[in-house]
Amino acid sequence: xxxxxxxxxxxxxxxxxxxxxxxxxxxxxxxxxxxxxxxxxxxxxxxxxxxxxxxxxxxxxxxxxxxxxxxxxxxxxxxxxxxxxxxxxxxxxxxxxxxxxxxxxxxxxxxxxxxx
Amino acid sequence: xxxxxxxxxxxxxxxxxxxxxxxxxxxxxxxxxxxxxxxxxxxxxxxxxxxxxxxxxxxxxxxxxxxxxxxxxxxxxxxxxxxxxxxxxxxxxxxxxxxxxxxxxxxxxxxxxxxxxxx
Numbered sequence: 001x002x003x004x005x006x007x008x009x010x011x012x013x014x015x016x017x018x019x020x021x022x023x024x025x026x027x028x029x030x031x032x033x034x035x036x037x038x039x040x041x042x043x044x045x046x047x048x049x050x051x052x053x054x055x056x057x058x059x060x061x062x063x064x065x066x067x068x069x070x071x072x073x074x075x076x077x078x079x080x081x082x083x084x085x086x087x088x089x090x091x092x093x094x095x096x097x098x099x100x101x102x103x104x105x106x107x108x109x110x111x112x113x114x115x116x
Numbered sequence: 117x118x119x120x121x122x123x124x125x126x127x128x129x130x131x132x133x134x135x136x137x138x139x140x141x142x143x144x145x146x147x148x149x150x151x152x153x154x155x156x157x158x159x160x161x162x163x164x165x166x167x168x169x170x171x172x173x174x175x176x177x178x179x180x181x182x183x184x185x186x187x188x189x190x191x192x193x194x195x196x197x198x199x200x201x202x203x204x205x206x207x208x209x210x211x212x213x214x215x216x217x218x219x220x221x222x223x224x225x226x227x228x229x230x231x232x233x234x235x
Binding site for chain 2: 041042044
């Protein structure tokens with residue numbers, strides 16, 4: 001099955017600085033990579049996703065980059081604000097030709113703290 | 117985006133009782149729903165994949181007789197924790213995917229979660 005590793009597990013940044021979270025995956029056939037934000041006690045919310053036919057996608061202050069050769073993708077948050085404080089999860093479904101194609105493996109999560 | 121509801125949001129029960137959690141897709145049809153369990157400060161762990169009209173697919177280590185899943189319609193899946201024990205206390209979250217385009221991944225929409233506390 002897919003193996004997803006996420007780093008760092010915790011990240012503290014000053015308000016206004018940038019934050020970068022990185023995930024690596026094992027299934028070279030994976031082609032969809034979402035990032036979720038989860039606030040304490042609440043459901044994960046999709047904040048951005050990328051498909052394998054592009055290397056970068058940006059939405060205002062957040063961006064995701066994908067390196068298929070190296071099998072890693074990263075979340076970039078610029079001009080961080082206190083409300084960005086949450087736990088962020090990456091995810092990587094296995095390739096569609098895999099037996100478990102519907103299952104999504106989540107990373108271990110990164111607790112981001114933005115210090116005012 | 118699409119809406120997934122979950123009920124109840126919080127339940128406290130005595131050890132040995134059974135608890136049923138409902139997951140509904142409110143404005144779309146979902147042939148597949150997923151059930152996750154999340155312990156404090158940990159990631160979401162997939163428990164099972166619920167398929168409408170067929171048996172659920174359980175992940176390794178998840179007891180199917182303890183966590184009963186029923187997906188009777190395209191908008192409702194239920195998870196029943198049978199004979200709950202304190203170690204079953206956790207945050208249970210369901211998710212659903214829109215039917216969408218065949219052969220492509222679509223966004224998963226998560227329910228708000230159910231916090232189960234077994235005394």
